[in-house]
Amino acid sequence: MTLNKILRFFLYFFLGLMAIYYLMPLYIMLITSVKTLTEIKTGSLLAFPKEISFSSWNTAWNKACAGVHCVGLKPYFWNSIIITIPAVIISTMVGAINGYILTKWKFKGSDIFFALILFGCFIPFQIVLLPMARTLGLLGLAGTAPGLILVHVVYGICFTTLFFRNFYITVSDEIIKAALIDGANFFNIFFKILLPLSIPIIVVSFIWQFTNIWNDFLFGVSFSQGGDQPLTVALNNIVNSTTSVKEYNVDMAAAILAGLPTLLVYVVGGKYFIRGLMAGSVKG
Numbered sequence: 001m002t003l004n005k006i007l008r009f010f011l012y013f014f015l016g017l018m019a020i021y022y023l024m025p026l027y028i029m030l031i032t033s034v035k036t037l038t039e040i041k042t043g044s045l046l047a048f049p050k051e052i053s054f055s056s057w058n059t060a061w062n063k064a065c066a067g068v069h070c071v072g073l074k075p076y077f078w079n080s081i082i083i084t085i086p087a088v089i090i091s092t093m094v095g096a097i098n099g100y101i102l103t104k105w106k107f108k109g110s111d112i113f114f115a116l117i118l119f120g121c122f123i124p125f126q127i128v129l130l131p132m133a134r135t136l137g138l139l140g141l142a143g144t145a146p147g148l149i150l151v152h153v154v155y156g157i158c159f160t161t162l163f164f165r166n167f168y169i170t171v172s173d174e175i176i177k178a179a180l181i182d183g184a185n186f187f188n189i190f191f192k193i194l195l196p197l198s199i200p201i202i203v204v205s206f207i208w209q210f211t212n213i214w215n216d217f218l219f220g221v222s223f224s225q226g227g228d229q230p231l232t233v234a235l236n237n238i239v240n241s242t243t244s245v246k247e248y249n250v251d252m253a254a255a256i257l258a259g260l261p262t263l264l265v266y267v268v269g270g271k272y273f274i275r276g277l278m279a280g281s282v283k284g
Contacts, residue, residue, distance in 0.1 A: 087156065
């Protein structure tokens with residue numbers, strides 16, 4: 001064997017071990033979710049189930065108790081959809097317009113303005129809790145789904161602005177000048193020229209925002225209540241609810257159901273995410 005073949009063998013061997021290491025928790029969750037409680041208590045954690053049962057999945061979706069409400073994850077799943085989709089669309093559109101203005105319609109102090117927006121990317125969630133709670137209270141949106149949508153939009157604009165600004169800076173200014181000469185205005189240029197070119201970075205923004213908003217727990221538990229709570233809060237309540245018997249299979253099924261949307265988004269759009277980031281990289 002040549003040296004290159006030996007190195008390639010060890011490389012694939014190492015990557016295989018890393019893949020097993022990272023996939024093992026998912027494997028344990030999957031097999032535990034289809035085991036009966038008796039088999040979970042008496043069998044091995046890694047053993048494949050002797051009898052596959054999906055009753056725990058039905059319980060997690062329709063009957064699991066999140067506190068005193070035994071309605072499963074279903075209503076909270078739709079809450080997360082209602083919160084996530086508008087927040088993703090609004091934050092992406094605002095970020096696109098911001099990036100367009102900061103690159104093609106620069107004004108005095110635009111670089112300082114962008115630096116302040118960029119600073120928002122590094123502010124921890126915990127710091128904005130009290131100011132945001134005060135703001136939602138003044139707007140009358142405290143504890144509501146629209147209030148939580150507003151929180152995610154405001155926090156996500158910093159990231160989407162960064163994405164689109166870095167993408168639009170690679171677009172030639174000559175295209176904008178030619179459009180202006182032809183009589184195009186601000187919105188004509190944006191909607192008819194730049195936006196059709198922005199598909200790669202729109203995909204990046206959608207995936208980034210969808211993942212962050214769907215998986216968010218802190219904002220969800222802080223700014224929502226009762227029937228308006230998102231899926232992550234309900235999952236936490238289900239897992240931590242105390243009953244006579246701890247149903248680990250139901251907990252695992254609920255965790256998988258909560259994580260499926262983001263997993264599907266990355267499986268379907270992962271390659272476009274990388275392409276979009278590369279397309280939006282600033283070239284020297």
